[in-house]
Amino acid sequence: EVQLVESGGGLVQPGGSLRLSCAASGFTFSNSAMTWVRQAPGKGLEWVSGISVSGGSTYYADSVKGRFTISRDNSKNTLYLQMNSLRAEDTAIYYCAKGYGSGFYRWLFDYWGQGTLVTVSS
């Protein structure tokens, strides 16, 4: 059974930092592109960042470029999102999601975690 379990969320002050983790199991993690998607309270889904199977290619939404860094450790089956210079508008549930396949299918998502809440507030 595929499982994605996010952790690391919490309350942080504006300008602060947080690192999210996503522990994966039930599939070959090193064969799957991975993505972070967020959802502000009561709002829609926003694609945040994606990473290739090797970690050699990374992609970011303009809203987080230069502040967030996605990475992965295939030996630990874990995906990360380092978030710096956090703003109130970064407040959201952050989901990690598994890519469906290869090529362009890396960037649609067949399994999702349950999310971790990040609140940016003073």
Added chain:
Amino acid sequence: EIVLTQSPGTLSLSPGERATLSCRASQSVSSNYLAWYQQKPGQAPRLLMYGASSRATGIPDRFSGSGSGTDFTLTISRLEPEDFAVYYCQQYGNSPYSFGQGTKLEIK
């Protein structure tokens, strides 16, 4: 960046009725790389459709997708009580891999 606009924002229908949800892209979606997701309150999204018209594993055949280029449609032929949820389209052909703002399907 491709902007996806979904309509209507809210759709009120009764079980057994047909639902038609629209997703319009600001520019052509490469090779119809368009997906649909369903999200229920307190849950993560679930993949329904990909490639505009292919059902994901385990999705019942009352769900169908169509369209190409900039205009796409998700149709639910006969609504079941469990289908009332929020639906999102997503394009995965061009980074950033954007989502639409969602259509809420509610019970009338």
